Amino acid sequence: MATAPVGLPLVNASTGPATASTVSTAQQAASIQASLCQNGVSNAACQNAVQSLPAGATQLAYAAALPGATGTATQQVTGTAAAPPPTTVVTLTGESLPDAPRNLLIQILQEAGISSARVSSGPRNAHEQAVVMYENLQSQSLADQKELYMQPGKQVIAVYEANAGKSKAEVIAAMEAKINELGPSTVSKHCDNSYYAFDVGPPSIQGHEKAFVDAVKAHMPPITKFLVPPADPGYHIQIPRSSLDAN
Numbered sequence: 001m002a003t004a005p006v007g008l009p010l011v012n013a014s015t016g017p018a019t020a021s022t023v024s025t026a027q028q029a030a031s032i033q034a035s036l037c038q039n040g041v042s043n044a045a046c047q048n049a050v051q052s053l054p055a056g057a058t059q060l061a062y063a064a065a066l067p068g069a070t071g072t073a074t075q076q077v078t079g080t081a082a083a084p085p086p087t088t089v090v091t092l093t094g095e096s097l098p099d100a101p102r103n104l105l106i107q108i109l110q111e112a113g114i115s116s117a118r119v120s121s122g123p124r125n126a127h128e129q130a131v132v133m134y135e136n137l138q139s140q141s142l143a144d145q146k147e148l149y150m151q152p153g154k155q156v157i158a159v160y161e162a163n164a165g166k167s168k169a170e171v172i173a174a175m176e177a178k179i180n181e182l183g184p185s186t187v188s189k190h191c192d193n194s195y196y197a198f199d200v201g202p203p204s205i206q207g208h209e210k211a212f213v214d215a216v217k218a219h220m221p222p223i224t225k226f227l228v229p230p231a232d233p234g235y236h237i238q239i240p241r242s243s244l245d246a247n
C-alpha cells in the first residue's frame, strides 16, 4: 500500500462495474487525476483529458480518456472498461417545465437509464384543468377518476355528470365555472402555484416502467406525491416549490 498512488483504489478492477457508479464527484475525479499523473502521465495530458470530459463523467471515463495512462493505472482501469456509460443523455418532449422540476426529471430519467420521455401535462389554468378532466372522464373509467380526486375534484366530476348530453364546450364551461368557484388550487396541484406538478406520458417510457418508478421513489422527498396508472392516466409527480427553489 505504501507505493499505491492516492486515489487508485477507487478504480480497482476487483470491485467491478459497481465502482464506476459510485465515484462520480469532481473531488474524486481530481483524486484519480492526481494518481494518474503520478503514474507517468504529464500534467498537460491530465489537463487536456479533464477538459475534454462531458459534465457528469465518472472517474472511469476520466481514466479511460487518458491516452498516456500506463502501468498500474491502466491495468486497474481495464477491469471496469465494460461498465455502461454513467450518464444517459435525456431528451424531454411535450410541455416545457421550469428549470428546477425539469432538472429533477432529467436526473430521475438518467438514473433509470431512460433516454427520452414526454411531459404530457404541466401547469394548468382553470380552463385547462376542465379540459383535462373532461377528456379523462371521456376516456377513463368514471370510478377511477372519482378515486383520483379529492372532494373539490369530485364536485367538478359531479358537474360533468349533471351536464351529460350537453355539448363538449358547454360541459367544459360548466366544469370550469365550478373549478373557479372552488378555487383551482383545491382541485389539482397542476393549478397550484405553490407546487410543481407534471405528468409523464406512460407510452413514452414503455418498457422502463419499473426503473422509472424506482427512480422516482428514490426522490421522495422532495417529491411528495407520485401517482401511477391506472389510478392516474399518467405518471403524476408533484413537488412543493419551496423544496426545490430553496436549493
Ligand SMILES: [Zn+2]
Residues within 6 Å of the ligand: 121, 190, 197, 198, 199, 232, 234, 235, 236, 237
Ligand atoms: Zn398529474
